Amino acid sequence: AVYQDLGNTCFTFLISQAHHRLDKNLNSEILLDALQSSFNIEGHIHGRNDLVYGP
Known part of the structure; x- marks a missing residue:
């Protein structure tokens, strides 16, 4: 289970298994x-x- 605050937005990135070691900050960027x-x-x-x- 995942608790989400009001106004929270979740994103899911699907990539191939061959690319599973990509830099995790890339999705955020x-x-x-x-x-x-x-x-x-x-x-x-x-x-x-x-x-x-x-701010």
Whole structure:
């Protein structure tokens, strides 16, 4: 089970087994790039795999 706070959004990336050792920050960087280019939202990677935005 996964508990999610109100307003939380989860993403799943599916990749082939041959690429399972890719840098885990790559997925976060893809999301950050999309947020900035599409919505002008600045953010950063924090902790193990959190994306943080705002003041």
